[in-house]
Amino acid sequence: MSDTHFVRNQMVEEQDPPAATTGVAGWLRENLFSSVSNSILTLLSLAFVYWLLAQALPWIVSPTWHAESLTECREIIAELGYGGACWGIIRERWLQFMFGFYPAELYWRVVLDFLLLAVALAPVLFTNLPRKMLYFSAIYPFLMPWLLWGGTIWNPIVVALGFVIGFYAQRLLKPSIGELAATIAAFVLPIIWWLFVAGPVADALASVLPLSIQAVESRNFGGYMLSITIGVVAIALSLPIGILLALGRQSDLLIVRSLSVGFIEFIRGVPLITLLFVASTLLNIFMPPGTDFDIILRVIIMVTLFASAYMAEVIRGGLAALPRGQYEAADALGLDFWMAQRLIIMPQALKISIPGIVSTFIGVFKDTTLVSIIGLLDPLGLSRAILADSAWNGIVWEIYGFIAVMFFIFCFSMSRYSMYLERKLQTGHR
Template sequence: MSDVSFVRTEMLPPKDPPASEVGALGWAKANLFSGVFNSILTVVSVVFIAYVVFGLVGWALVPSWSMTSLAECRALLADLGRSTHNGGACWGVIAERWNQLLFGFYPRELQWRPVLDFILLFVALGPILFADKVPAKLIYFSAVFPFIMPWLLWGGTVWLPVSVALGFVFGYFTFKALAEQVSELVGLIGGVVVAVVWWLFLASLFTSVLASVLPLALEPVQSRDFGGLMLSITIGVVAIGLSLPLGILLALGRQSDLMIVKTLCVGFIEFIRGVPLITLLFVASTLLNIFMPPGTNFDIIMRVFIMVTLFASAYMAEVIRGGLAALPKGQYEGADSLGLNYWQAQRLIIMPQALKISIPGIVSTFIGVFKDTTLVSVIGLFDPLNLTNAIRADANWNGVVWELYGFIALLFFICCFSMSRYSMYLEKKLQTGHR
């Protein structure tokens, strides 16, 4: 018999995969049309989304920016053949009142100050949020900014924030001197005492003397003129900036072996977490002055700062405590084996790992605090939501709702989404394990 076997001497060139298995078409087939039920659900969802999107776009794309009242908007909608009731957006209210929604009743000629403050805020956050991408020396400006911010917003003499900053300087040098000579605990107590004595008894004299010799001041602005998104950002930044270090101290205090310290921290955390923020704001507005000496004028926004910060720090403490509990015991034992004391171990080994684990919870708490700033409307402060009532009280805009709330929702979404994206960036940057 003749041999008809064949042995191939060269490989066939590879063929491209089927078009239906790769790219966008392959992804859609695997995720959206993988079965009868998924295909039906996909079609129904696409139809619903298209209906909502086209309806929203049609409602929003109305040339009503130049309108000066709701009546003019309704006349425009009638001319376009649309329903005069929610047949289209009346953007004239935003064009006319955007300034009020952003700055409240802050004097228009002084609004460059909060704008400058907002720009400087990003500069100050640069070395904190993006330490590897900005000059390291910019951290000095970050340390100075907390004293510049209130001066720009409230105005007054420049020597007041200088005197407050000097209290921290004197306290720091007292701490360093006593820590080297005696102990860190004595140094900490001494630094706090020196700073408090300076602020209570000497700072006002220092401010008045220098203000009379060298009167450098900005025009004062009353707290009742604050409002809009500026007020929400101010409260949010202060509460976020102060609640994180306070939350760290409370979390460490709750895990402390010192019974008094642990009891105080647990009591504070449980009390604050058991009381609604709106109740604390009412306390700040009406009851806090009862505990102050007669004649004390305690700024309303300062009271809100205190209450919102305490509220956020209690929740922050529990988030950080979760990060501490997630660390294996070997990390603590490793710190002990290196001969580190308590604070060195926390600063160099324990707390960096705990904070990295707690990033999602920390940012979620920050976002919640920022959104909760709208609750100040219950004590008479004009946050963006409370300003909508003032705007709709105008006869020209009585009945406008969705445009105002939509604009405010967009502002808050931009701020909260930015924090969420930074959280994801930070998690990715600090990821050290293998997935």
């Protein structure tokens, strides 16, 4: 008896996977209904979400946008037969929440300023854009305050000249007096320029060629315009200052290390609200008589210093996480300290520190609400002024809910960008 063998002479056609394992059905089966217990929890969660939406949606979609007072809101809600929010206050005070008491005819300057902010940030946040856009990013920090505060255009120009003086001082003096002395000169000379020379030079240029726009006092600033201004400036300045403080804390020079450690530990040991009180009340005591030191500028300085101290510790953690071999590799290539930091050490340390850096940024932006305690009219400060209006006295949830949603949008956007940047810079194997 012989065995019969069968050998297939053609390939079996590829078949589609079972419908229950792919697409929406497969995702639901794997993530929500993979077992009896998961199925029960999914159904209970869906029931809770349905109950929550059934309670919240009627309140949120309340047709009270055109109400002129809380009394009118209550009349509209009474006709509906169920509770609802009074959104008329948001419609009526929308521009005030955005711009504070900034002159209405000059709103275009604020809108233009923040549109230019997006243009300036784009090449910094997204490296696939043309690198030539970075020239505008360098110009924008001097253009921004001029658009917001107004006045003569020579003020931001002479301030920018201070940075030019520092750059060329370091570059020209380095061969003759050494790198350390040239670096110190690059910091000292701009400060001397700003304190004693920039003001008279700007006044002289303004008298010869008066180029200016209408000036706006700081007391007219408010709303989200004020919060974004303080937050963006503090965030932009705290990162480079934090890098310098982190490097200073690891320096071999005793004076530099001691000053860095003392500054970081002192600032981190003091609440931000204390620094804001110092900025608003005590700082003028130590200034020469007759000095007019803008309150918003004082607040920006204090918030920046506060954020810089925390940023320095975040970056120091990134530096400590780098293997010693990276430093030795930089030395083996013959790189000096600053080149090694710029090309090898700092890019890796910043990559490691991205979550901590973004968390610090988010905290700084949320902490801008503390300026309401010293009398500045940020969204929270405005809310108290609005609630004092007899027409809207008694509304709470609508105002604070609106403020919370707006802050959530800004902070959530920063968080999403952080995750995008981490994925983009991911070079290791998973």
